[in-house]
Amino acid sequence: MKTVSRVFNHEPNVRPETRAKVEAAAKALNYRPNPSARSLAGHRSYLIALAYDNPPGHYIMDLMSGVVDACETAHYSMMMRPVDYDSHSHVDVIAECVGQYAPDGILLVPPLTDDAALLARLAEAGTRLAFVSPLDAQARVGARMDERAAVRELMAHLVALGHRRIAHVKGRRDHGATEWRLAGYRDGLRAAGLAYDKSLVIPGEFSFESGSAALQALLALDAPPTAIFAANDDTAAGVMHAALARGLRVPDDLSVCGFDDQPMARQLWPSLTTVRQPVAAMGRIATEQLLLSIRDASAGTMVEVPYALSLRDSTGPVPTRAGRRR
Amino acid sequence: MKTVSRVFNHEPNVRPETRAKVEAAAKALNYRPNPSARSLAGHRSYLIALAYDNPPGHYIMDLMSGVVDACETAHYSMMMRPVDYDSHSHVDVIAECVGQYAPDGILLVPPLTDDAALLARLAEAGTRLAFVSPLDAQARVGARMDERAAVRELMAHLVALGHRRIAHVKGRRDHGATEWRLAGYRDGLRAAGLAYDKSLVIPGEFSFESGSAALQALLALDAPPTAIFAANDDTAAGVMHAALARGLRVPDDLSVCGFDDQPMARQLWPSLTTVRQPVAAMGRIATEQLLLSIRDASAGTMVEVPYALSLRDSTGPVPTRAGRRR
DNA sequence: CTGTTAGCGCGTTCAT
DNA sequence: ATGAACGCGCTAACAG
Numbered sequence: 001m002k003t004v005s006r007v008f009n010h011e012p013n014v015r016p017e018t019r020a021k022v023e024a025a026a027k028a029l030n031y032r033p034n035p036s037a038r039s040l041a042g043h044r045s046y047l048i049a050l051a052y053d054n055p056p057g058h059y060i061m062d063l064m065s066g067v068v069d070a071c072e073t074a075h076y077s078m079m080m081r082p083v084d085y086d087s088h089s090h091v092d093v094i095a096e097c098v099g100q101y102a103p104d105g106i107l108l109v110p111p112l113t114d115d116a117a118l119l120a121r122l123a124e125a126g127t128r129l130a131f132v133s134p135l136d137a138q139a140r141v142g143a144r145m146d147e148r149a150a151v152r153e154l155m156a157h158l159v160a161l162g163h164r165r166i167a168h169v170k171g172r173r174d175h176g177a178t179e180w181r182l183a184g185y186r187d188g189l190r191a192a193g194l195a196y197d198k199s200l201v202i203p204g205e206f207s208f209e210s211g212s213a214a215l216q217a218l219l220a221l222d223a224p225p226t227a228i229f230a231a232n233d234d235t236a237a238g239v240m241h242a243a244l245a246r247g248l249r250v251p252d253d254l255s256v257c258g259f260d261d262q263p264m265a266r267q268l269w270p271s272l273t274t275v276r277q278p279v280a281a282m283g284r285i286a287t288e289q290l291l292l293s294i295r296d297a298s299a300g301t302m303v304e305v306p307y308a309l310s311l312r313d314s315t316g317p318v319p320t321r322a323g324r325r326r
Numbered sequence: 327m328k329t330v331s332r333v334f335n336h337e338p339n340v341r342p343e344t345r346a347k348v349e350a351a352a353k354a355l356n357y358r359p360n361p362s363a364r365s366l367a368g369h370r371s372y373l374i375a376l377a378y379d380n381p382p383g384h385y386i387m388d389l390m391s392g393v394v395d396a397c398e399t400a401h402y403s404m405m406m407r408p409v410d411y412d413s414h415s416h417v418d419v420i421a422e423c424v425g426q427y428a429p430d431g432i433l434l435v436p437p438l439t440d441d442a443a444l445l446a447r448l449a450e451a452g453t454r455l456a457f458v459s460p461l462d463a464q465a466r467v468g469a470r471m472d473e474r475a476a477v478r479e480l481m482a483h484l485v486a487l488g489h490r491r492i493a494h495v496k497g498r499r500d501h502g503a504t505e506w507r508l509a510g511y512r513d514g515l516r517a518a519g520l521a522y523d524k525s526l527v528i529p530g531e532f533s534f535e536s537g538s539a540a541l542q543a544l545l546a547l548d549a550p551p552t553a554i555f556a557a558n559d560d561t562a563a564g565v566m567h568a569a570l571a572r573g574l575r576v577p578d579d580l581s582v583c584g585f586d587d588q589p590m591a592r593q594l595w596p597s598l599t600t601v602r603q604p605v606a607a608m609g610r611i612a613t614e615q616l617l618l619s620i621r622d623a624s625a626g627t628m629v630e631v632p633y634a635l636s637l638r639d640s641t642g643p644v645p646t647r648a649g650r651r652r
Numbered sequence: 653c654t655g656t657t658a659g660c661g662c663g664t665t666c667a668t
Numbered sequence: 669a670t671g672a673a674c675g676c677g678c679t680a681a682c683a684g
Contacts, residue, residue, distance in 0.1 A: 036365035037677035237593045244595040267563045269570040363661035
């Protein structure tokens with residue numbers, strides 16, 4: 001009997017005893033459905049692609065482990081599709097991937113989530129999409145976090161420590177994260193009754209190097225900041241490294257904080273105050289929603305995950321003039 | 327005509343003009359072979375699995391990017407198979423993966439490379455294997471590096487700086503890396519005419535935490551070391567963090583070095599002296615060799631890749647007694 | 653609720 | 669050197 005197909009696909013309309021009989025036989029024969037045959041006959045690939053831009057470092061590792069988790073329980077497999085966003089080849093690369101492997105869904109990570117050309121190309125291919133932290137509020141399937149509110153809280157922490165001159169090193173252009181974190185920074189200033197001083201806002205790249213460079217620029221100011229909120233942990237690491245190299249003490253002379261809470265944040269010295277983003281959970285959740293929307297195009301939602309502040313040793317009370325060294 | 331098959335498989339015995347005709351037609355029709363159908367009819371999956379134990383952090387990211395590279399040019403796809411080595415479920419998990427997806431090959435990463443039970447199970451399944459940094463010198467296909475020689479050189483660097491009491495924080499049990507790095511450490515001592523003092527050799531786990539713990543133990547010694555070689559960068563980060571937290575200056579009071587040259591190594595303060603291991607290249611090369619051995623069981627070799635020392639700021643001259651603080 | 657029938661798109665014979 | 673027929677293991681659509 002080929003009712004086995006129904007059993008393995010968890011379809012309804014199978015008498016429990018029949019189902020049990022099939023399952024027993026399957027176990028006895030050590031039967032395992034052949035993925036290729038399933039795909040071929042079912043016009044589905046049981047494959048989802050994780051498309052991302054190279055740089056992000058540990059972020060992708062964490063995200064991936066969540067995606068793998070979700071795929072596994074759904075008997076899907078995952079393929080990695082790294083692309084170079086800056087080379088502008090990424091649209092073709094991803095389209096090629098779709099053409100060749102026909103994944104049932106694609107999980108997009110910033111900044112790919114908001115690339116109009118890419119989205120247009122993918123829309124015409126008809127592949128289901130899910131988004132991690134998309135800038136576009138329209139994105140219907142995926143996972144996000146209220147980064148703006150998180151930064152607002154982080155800023156309140158700095159203000160409570162007495163800081164009044166707080167700088168911000170921004171993230172890369174075209175990332176939603178860059179906008180939200182900047183917005184949270186401005187919210188934080190406003191809530192504390194502080195003016196927005198654009199000389200305290202330095203462009204950045206989400207990179208260690210841009211953090212170091214930003215610190216040099218900030219120290220050259222007539223009135224340097226006493227605290228710096230860097231747009232992510234890598235940038236914060238660059239800021240701290242440069243500060244320590246110039247003989248400043250953190251947090252005695254300068255407070256520094258980041259965003260992401262990568263493992264590195266605990267390991268820096270001093271350990272970094274940052275915002276914990278549950279990246280693995282976001283990968284898992286976004287994938288689950290993607291799988292739902294694959295089964296039923298109208299299913300799947302954008303799930304908001306909670307953040308948490310990780311207050312560590314890189315932030316402290318504002319230095320008094322007397323206590324300042326060098 | 328179904329000679330197209332021959333063309334797409336790069337088989338011989340096709341007249342050049344026929345081949346050209348087929349290729350032209352394929353391009354015109356935007357024809358792309360269907361991977362599922364290929365797999366089903368050809369009894370191959372065109373899939374290779376990357377099996378690894380969770381902890382390794384950035385290492386797997388780098389390795390993966392090399393593996394993806396190699397797979398892509400060979401029109402293979404890669405699947406990630408993370409396992410929990412300590413839970414002892416890993417053999418079943420990997421066997422399950424083989425049963426379900428029948429990958430044409432599996433790339434093993436330490437410590438899976440040397441797990442006898444796993445290798446036995448995989449051997450009976452008949453899947454082709456490739457190894458990254460296997461302990462077993464018999465492993466015939468994959469990529470490795472002369473870690474022992476690398477550490478020997480690193481030790482020579484410390485000795486040249488005047489260090490005589492050099493400690494070592496070991497890696498996890500069952501890792502080839504742990505043995506080689508220890509052997510290199512002993513080689514280095516021997517070359518400098520220094521005695522092996524087992525109180526200076528502390529167990530570790532390749533983790534930040536084990537590095538911190540090791541530092542505490544070493545400082546409790548009557549004659550603490552002036553330099554510490556940690557078995558990897560994570561461990562070294564833990565050592566440095568704990569040292570700085572205790573008020574020691576690196577490298578003025580204590581020199582520290584690691585192994586791997588992960589991106590983090592540049593970003594620590596002070597930046598970390600370490601051994602550069604070309605992980606991405608190893609992933610690519612091991613995959614290439616695996617693919618060769620899939621086509622022809624007798625093909626594929628173990629390729630040795632070169633190392634390089636990254637001498638940075640965490641190592642310096644041995645402190646004079648007078649210069650020592652606290 | 654369950655069995656039957658026909659392909660899915662390609663590799664693999666075997667003729668030609 | 670090339671074409672025709674068959675079948676890989678499964679799902680889909682229907683018939684019972």
